[in-house]
Amino acid sequence: MTDLNAVLDAADNGLDRSLDRLFEFLRIPSISADAAYAADCRRAADWAAAALTEIGFEASARKALGQPIVVGHRRTGRAGAPHVLFYGHYDVQPPDPLDLWTSPPFEPQRVPGPRGEAIVGRGASDDKGQVMTFVEACRAFIETRGELPIDVTVLLEGEEESAALSLVPFLTENREELKADFCLICDTDLWNAETPAITTMLRGIVYEEVTIRAASMDLHSGMYGGAAQNPIRVLARIIADLHDAEGRVTLPGFYDDVRELPPEVKAGWDALGFDDAGFLGAVGLSVPAGERGRSVLEQITTRPTCDVNGILGGYTGEGAKTVIPSEASAKISFRMVGGQDPKAVQAAFRQFVTERLPADCEARFLGHGNSPAVTVPSDGEHVRRTQAALTEEWGKAAAIIGSGGSIPVVGDLQHVLGIDSLLVGFAMDDDRIHSPNEKYDLRSFQNGIRSWIRILDALK
Amino acid sequence: MTDLNAVLDAADNGLDRSLDRLFEFLRIPSISADAAYAADCRRAADWAAAALTEIGFEASARKALGQPIVVGHRRTGRAGAPHVLFYGHYDVQPPDPLDLWTSPPFEPQRVPGPRGEAIVGRGASDDKGQVMTFVEACRAFIETRGELPIDVTVLLEGEEESAALSLVPFLTENREELKADFCLICDTDLWNAETPAITTMLRGIVYEEVTIRAASMDLHSGMYGGAAQNPIRVLARIIADLHDAEGRVTLPGFYDDVRELPPEVKAGWDALGFDDAGFLGAVGLSVPAGERGRSVLEQITTRPTCDVNGILGGYTGEGAKTVIPSEASAKISFRMVGGQDPKAVQAAFRQFVTERLPADCEARFLGHGNSPAVTVPSDGEHVRRTQAALTEEWGKAAAIIGSGGSIPVVGDLQHVLGIDSLLVGFAMDDDRIHSPNEKYDLRSFQNGIRSWIRILDALK
Numbered sequence: 054m055t056d057l058n059a060v061l062d063a064a065d066n067g068l069d070r071s072l073d074r075l076f077e078f079l080r081i082p083s084i085s086a087d088a089a090y091a092a093d094c095r096r097a098a099d100w101a102a103a104a105l106t107e108i109g110f111e112a113s114a115r116k117a118l119g120q121p122i123v124v125g126h127r128r129t130g131r132a133g134a135p136h137v138l139f140y141g142h143y144d145v146q147p148p149d150p151l152d153l154w155t156s157p158p159f160e161p162q163r164v165p166g167p168r169g170e171a172i173v174g175r176g177a178s179d180d181k182g183q184v185m186t187f188v189e190a191c192r193a194f195i196e197t198r199g200e201l202p203i204d205v206t207v208l209l210e211g212e213e214e215s216a217a218l219s220l221v222p223f224l225t226e227n228r229e230e231l232k233a234d235f236c237l238i239c240d241t242d243l244w245n246a247e248t249p250a251i252t253t254m255l256r257g258i259v260y261e262e263v264t265i266r267a268a269s270m271d272l273h274s275g276m277y278g279g280a281a282q283n284p285i286r287v288l289a290r291i292i293a294d295l296h297d298a299e300g301r302v303t304l305p306g307f308y309d310d311v312r313e314l315p316p317e318v319k320a321g322w323d324a325l326g327f328d329d330a331g332f333l334g335a336v337g338l339s340v341p342a343g344e345r346g347r348s349v350l351e352q353i354t355t356r357p358t359c360d361v362n363g364i365l366g367g368y369t370g371e372g373a374k375t376v377i378p379s380e381a382s383a384k385i386s387f388r389m390v391g392g393q394d395p396k397a398v399q400a401a402f403r404q405f406v407t408e409r410l411p412a413d414c415e416a417r418f419l420g421h422g423n424s425p426a427v428t429v430p431s432d433g434e435h436v437r438r439t440q441a442a443l444t445e446e447w448g449k450a451a452a453i454i455g456s457g458g459s460i461p462v463v464g465d466l467q468h469v470l471g472i473d474s475l476l477v478g479f480a481m482d483d484d485r486i487h488s489p490n491e492k493y494d495l496r497s498f499q500n501g502i503r504s505w506i507r508i509l510d511a512l513k
Numbered sequence: 514m515t516d517l518n519a520v521l522d523a524a525d526n527g528l529d530r531s532l533d534r535l536f537e538f539l540r541i542p543s544i545s546a547d548a549a550y551a552a553d554c555r556r557a558a559d560w561a562a563a564a565l566t567e568i569g570f571e572a573s574a575r576k577a578l579g580q581p582i583v584v585g586h587r588r589t590g591r592a593g594a595p596h597v598l599f600y601g602h603y604d605v606q607p608p609d610p611l612d613l614w615t616s617p618p619f620e621p622q623r624v625p626g627p628r629g630e631a632i633v634g635r636g637a638s639d640d641k642g643q644v645m646t647f648v649e650a651c652r653a654f655i656e657t658r659g660e661l662p663i664d665v666t667v668l669l670e671g672e673e674e675s676a677a678l679s680l681v682p683f684l685t686e687n688r689e690e691l692k693a694d695f696c697l698i699c700d701t702d703l704w705n706a707e708t709p710a711i712t713t714m715l716r717g718i719v720y721e722e723v724t725i726r727a728a729s730m731d732l733h734s735g736m737y738g739g740a741a742q743n744p745i746r747v748l749a750r751i752i753a754d755l756h757d758a759e760g761r762v763t764l765p766g767f768y769d770d771v772r773e774l775p776p777e778v779k780a781g782w783d784a785l786g787f788d789d790a791g792f793l794g795a796v797g798l799s800v801p802a803g804e805r806g807r808s809v810l811e812q813i814t815t816r817p818t819c820d821v822n823g824i825l826g827g828y829t830g831e832g833a834k835t836v837i838p839s840e841a842s843a844k845i846s847f848r849m850v851g852g853q854d855p856k857a858v859q860a861a862f863r864q865f866v867t868e869r870l871p872a873d874c875e876a877r878f879l880g881h882g883n884s885p886a887v888t889v890p891s892d893g894e895h896v897r898r899t900q901a902a903l904t905e906e907w908g909k910a911a912a913i914i915g916s917g918g919s920i921p922v923v924g925d926l927q928h929v930l931g932i933d934s935l936l937v938g939f940a941m942d943d944d945r946i947h948s949p950n951e952k953y954d955l956r957s958f959q960n961g962i963r964s965w966i967r968i969l970d971a972l973k
Contacts, residue, residue, distance in 0.1 A: 086832030146834055150731075215832045242736075256735060260833045269797030271610075271948040274820045275716065275918025278848050279803040279812035280793065285821040285843075289752035296746070333740065337729030337839075340872035342742040352739035360734045361745040362836050367823035368844060372546030372675045373720045373881035374606055375846060375919075376822050376947050379797075383745075384828060386835060388738050412800035421833035458735025459835075487836050488731040 056198070057510050064193040064502045071189045071502065072163075072172070074104060078143075078181050079161040079174045085120055085144035086215040094120040094211045097143045101184075101209050108192045110207065117219035120144060120211030124231070127191070128204045135512055136204035138233035138472070140462055141184035141240065142213035145176035146487045153489035163495070167483060168246055170495040179486035182493035183239040183478055184209065186501030193506055202513035206233055210462070213240075217422055217461060224469040235435055236466050237508075241478030243497070244325065244452040249443040249504065252476040253431040254354065254455030255463055257389030259398045260362075260421040263288075263406055264382035267414050271367075272377040282413050284381040285366040291409050292383065295359050300344045302359045302387070304401040310392035314355050322350060325452055335483050354455040358388040384421070388457065395423035424461030429473045435512065439475055442507035446500065479504065516658070517970050524653040524962045531649045531962065532623075532632070534564065538603075538641045539621040539634045545580055545604035545675040554580040554671045557603045561644075561669050568652045570667065577679035580604065580671030584691070587651070588664045595972055596664035598693035598932070600922055601644035601700065602673035605636035606947045613949035623955070627943060628706055630955040639946035642953035643699040643938055644669065646961030653966055662973035666693055670922070673700075677882050677921060684929040695895055696926050697968075701938030703957070704785065704912040709903040709964065712936040713891040714814065714915030715923060717849030719858045720822075720881040723748075723866055724842035727874050731827075732837040742873050744841040745826040751869050752843065755819050760804045762819045762847070764861040770852035774815050782810060785912055795943055813917040818848040844881070848917065855883035884921030889933045895972065899935055902967035906960060939964065 064071070083097035084090040098114035098121040105112035105125035112125030123143065128134070148158035156162050161174030172182060187207075194201050208231060210220050224231060244250040267282040297303050314322075329349040333339055343352035352358075366381025368374035387398050399420065406416050430436065431453045443451035456476075463474045479501035485491045524531070543557035544550040558574035558581040565572035565585035572585030583603065588594075608618035616622045621634030632642060647667075654661050668691060670680050684691060704710040727742040757763050774782075789809040793799055803812035812818075826841025828834035847858050859880065866876050890896065891913045903911035916936075923934045939961035945951045 086834060087830060146836075147828065147830055149828070149830070153730075214834075258735070258835070260835070262833075267798065270613075270945060270950075272796060273918065273947040274818075274822060274846060275718075275848065275916070276942060276946075277796070277813060278820045278846075278917060279807075279816055279818040280801045280809045281796070281798060282800075282802040283820050285824050286752060286756070289749040289821070289824075292746060292749035293753035336732060336737070336741070338727065338741060338873045340742075341740045342871065342873070343739040347739075349740045353737060356739055358734075358739040360738045360743050360837055361749070361827065362734060362834060363827035363829045363838075364745050364749075364824055364841065365829040367821065368607065368609070369823045369825040369842075370547060370607055370609070373722075373844060373846075374546060374674075374822060374947065375718070375720070376606075377820055378823075381824065382829075384833060386734060386738075386833075388735060411802065413798045413802070456735070457738060458733065482736060485730060486736075487733040487834065490730075 057506065060193050060197045060506050061503055063197045064189065064506060065499070067193065068499055071185070075172070075182060075185045075498070076161045078185065079176050080159055082159045083144050083211065084147050085212050086147055094144060098123050098211055101143050104188060105207055108195050112207070117223050119216070119219040122211065122219060122223050123207070123209040125207040127201055129200055134204045136206070136233045137512065138206045138208055138231060138236045139187050140208050140236050140238045141187070142180045142211065143184070143209050144211040144214050145179070145181070146214050148175045148489070150489060155490055166492060166494055168494055168496060171492040172495060172498065173490055173492045175491055177491050178480045178484040178493040179491065180213065180240050182498055183480060183501065186479060186498060187237070187239055187505050189502045190505030190509060193502065194509065202509050206231060220462060221465050221469060224465060228470060232470055233472060235472050236474040238460065238463070238474050238476045239478050240460055241456055241476045242480045242482055243478070244454055246481065247447065248449050249447045249451040250454045251436060251440060251451055252454055252456045252478070253429050255427050255460050256354070256457050257393065257395055257424045257426040258386055258459040259389060259395045259402070259423045260384070260386040261399065261402055262382060262384045262419040262421060264380055264417045265414055266380045266417070268377070268379045271379050274375040274377050277377055281377050282411060283377050284414065285378065287411060287414055288364070288366065288381045288383055291406055292361055294409065300342070302357065304398065304405055306401060307357065307398065310394065311357055312391040314351070332482065353457040355390055357390045357393060359385065361385050388459065390426045393426065395425055399423060422461070424459055424464055427463045427467065429463060429476070435475055438511040439477060439508050442511040443477065443504055446504045446507050477504070477508065517966065520653050520657045520966050521963055523657045524649065524966060525959070527653065528959055531645070535632070535642060535645045535958070536621045538645065539636050540619055542619045543604045543671065544607050545672050546607055554604060558583050558671055561603050564648060565667055568655050572667070577683050579676070579679040582671065582679060582683050583667070583669040585667040587661055589660055594664045596666070596693045597972065598691060598696045599647050599665060599667045600696050600698045601647070601669050602640045602671065603644070603669050604671040604674050605639070605641070606674050608635045608949070610949060615950055626952060626954055628954055628956060631952040632955060632958065633950055633952045635951055637951050638940045638944040638953040639951065640673065640700050642958055643940060643961065646939060646958060647699055647965050649962045650965030650969060653962065654969065662969050666691060680922060681925050681929060684925060688930060692930055693932060695932050696934040698920065698923065698934050698936045699938050700920055701916055701936045702940045702942055703938070704914055706941065707907065708909050709907045709911040710914045711896060711900060711911055712914055712916045713889050715887050715920050716814070716917055717853065717855055717884045717886040718846055718919040719849060719855045719862070719883045720844070720846040721859065721862055722842060722844045722879040722881060724840055724877045725874055726840045726877070728837070728839045731839050734835040734837050737837055741837050742871060743837050744874065745838065747871060747874055748824070748826065748841045748843055751866055752821055754869065760802070762817065764858065764865055766861060767817065767858065770854065771817055772851040774811070792942065814915040815850055817850045817853060819845065821845050848919065850886045853886065855885055859883060882921070884919055884924055887923045887927065889923060889936070895935055898971040899937060899968050902971040903937065903964055906964045906967050937964070937968065
């Protein structure tokens with residue numbers, strides 16, 4: 054234990070240099086959803102491979118179908134040493150709307166935050182900041198002891214925030230190389246500012262883009278208004294039809310494979326005392342807007358949803374234009390739970406839209422990725438040791454929780470490599486991930502590094 | 514009549530130079546709805562004032578609240594000469610979507626058109642091409658005879674395609690200077706390719722922009738999806754609610770002041786034989802999408818409407834972003850007919866939206882202009898003489914028609930100057946005004962100049 058304190062002290066003493074490295078990483082605008090940033094994605098992959106090489110990993114940014122995938126190995130050389138695969142992603146969400154950022158998204162800053170200092174910048178939390186907690190934990194071990202306590206393979210992808218086309222083929226092709234005892238993932242939240250968490254349930258997703266076309270050209274609303282079909286109105290009606298008055302999704306069969314939470318799990322969650330008012334109030338809301346009769350925690354973790362993530366049609370500049378556009382489009386996503394089949398939901402959605410098209414309208418669909426909900430074991434030796442290490446660091450028992458977000462790789466790792474994942478993260482729900490002014494508390498970063506040091510030691 | 518033939522011949526012989534001047538005018542991107550083009554609007558006003566000065570008008574671009582207003586006078590010097598005010602506008606619609614233009618919108622071209630050559634470019638028809646038919650007719654008189662047959666004042670505004678804030682104060686302030694016997698306006702269509710028309714009914718407009726705000730920031734749809742209000746969904750439901758299953762607008766009281774077309778007018782229109790299939794088919798449509806039980810001609814001219822002209826919310830770039838935006842907005846306009854009061858419709862719309870806001874949502878409204886429907890006399894000496902002149906030029910009796918578009922100045926001239934307007938235009942409904950690849954048939958331009966020569970002569 055004296056030894057581990059030396060590693061923990063090394064991490065604390067090196068915090069400023071750890072932050073310098075994180076800021077270098079954050080300055081690269083690796084926006085995978087926008088093809089204009091492809092070169093920046095490559096640059097971020099190269100940067101991450103170099104950061105691993107510098108601490109003795111055999112690492113490189115490897116060619117994949119889309120953005121490169123970073124793989125690094127560092128073995129202890131001990132026969133029978135446990136072997137973990139660490140997964141993270143180096144790509145980030147688009148930063149728009151840019152005008153709402155108080156500092157440029159790719160010029161990270163240290164600013165006063167809700168609980169001490171925070172790091173603000175796109176990717177500060179999701180996922181560059183979280184990834185670097187693990188990398189810096191490895192660095193502290195290597196700089197202090199010259200080795201890691203267990204065998205580690207690091208896998209960083211660059212399409213988690215976009216189409217994610219490359220990962221499954223890459224996992225399949227490199228199955229033997231990437232096989233490990235289990236996977237560690239750092240892309241989730243603390244339960245609250247004081248309580249660490251291991252996430253064992255994740256919602257899946259179906260993300261669709263639909264474009265409705267009516268006339269063959271944009272029309273003058275004076276000359277044609279009244280007689281011409283308006284694709285914005287058609288789209289609005291379809292979106293309105295997707296929910297009933299109780300807040301339930303109206304796609305036929307949507308709830309068939311949704312399961313109720315087992316009573317003992319529900320009881321455990323109730324005991325955690327989720328703060329509905331605090332959760333909503335932090336973002337300016339007060340009334341749960343989802344399915345009637347469900348708690349907020351159910352609405353955001355164990356119930357499926359449908360949201361419109363974007364809509365565009367006609368004239369959206371300053372002032373007025375009297376146009377009936379020929380097209381309108383929307384990005385619509387569904388969060389999957391339980392046994393819901395993403396392919397069936399996608400098909401039901403496309404049929405739902407098609408059935409509602411009036412004369413002279415056609416719909417085009419573009420899928421932006423599907424993944425089912427996943428559940429990983431919440432018991433077993435790895436989980437117990439990790440839970441104990443987290444409890445030791447935070448001084449409060451680590452919670453076992455569900456998350457409303459989707460981390461498709463968890464399912465992919467189960468299917469392709471046959472391994473389960475252990476999800477530990479240090480983000481907070483006020484981190485504004487995917488929003489302007491994304492931040493990561495400095496204590497999330499520092500205690501994250503310290504937590505991984507304890508976990509790696511506990512897993513040996 | 515020999516004399517008039519000389520003027521007509523001068524116009525025909527000078528057509529290439531007339532086109533050179535029109536093309537100069539069209540090259541100025543005078544987009545009044547976008548503040549970034551304010552300098553270009555001033556440039557277009559100066560250009561038009563110079564064009565009038567060159568043919569002996571006492572003309573200048575005058576300071577107004579917003580874009581400058583061009584005023585030019587040319588008197589015959591004869592006591593008791595009739596005096597007309599010609600109204601047009603030098604501003605144009607925004608050209609987007611730019612990628613659908615086959616040539617740059619502000620680099621006008623002569624291209625093969627549906628009936629001989631056409632001029633393609635933003636403003637070619639609406640309204641620079643139409644304005645220049647009148648200016649070039651004046652030029653032909655002056656170059657041939659050294660004078661115009663009647664007193665002419667030209668008034669060109671620069672905010673017809675946007676907020677139109679300047680015109681009424683300007684008319685009010687310069688009431689004495691601008692007073693004339695009546696107004697000539699060239700901003701309407703032919704009845705069809707062979708038949709000229711005088712337009713005597715115009716729909717009004719109420720143009721509203723509404724922004725719905727829910728959370729105080731953009732949210733991650735995984736973390737908040739299910740519990741957070743989505744302003745795109747709220748907006749979509751409101752838009753869907755604005756029409757019933759019969760295609761009627763659902764605002765309370767909306768139809769109270771809508772009048773049925775008098776039977777004799779309806780009979781006259783029926784005799785004109787409007788081609789429903791041809792009108793819709795030209796833009797890729799086949800089924801009238803408006804109020805059930807109304808003809809296409811009624812739907813587009815004598816019935817009020819509601820259309821969504823633009824909608825924007827969330828992520829609309831390439832690929833996917835799992836965001837629940839904090840705001841979504843739409844531009845929604847109503848076409849007014851009969852005695853409908855624009856202010857009442859605006860108030861009813863705002864109340865309609867406000868009543869439908871769920872908890873945690875607020876709506877902001879921005880008005881982009883209101884004008885009532887107008888009717889101008891379809892009999893009287895001026896109309897008879899103009900009709901005869903048009904019939905002489907086109908060899909087919911000029912029709913008396915209604916138009917679905919809005920020309921708010923007609924009402925403004927009635928209220929402020931106390932004068933009626935006579936609306937004669939040479940545009941075609943396939944001119945794609947407000948759309949990519951706007952065009953004006955070369956024969957519209959040439960026969961338009963010739964028509965004004967005959968009309969000016971007939972009015973003396």
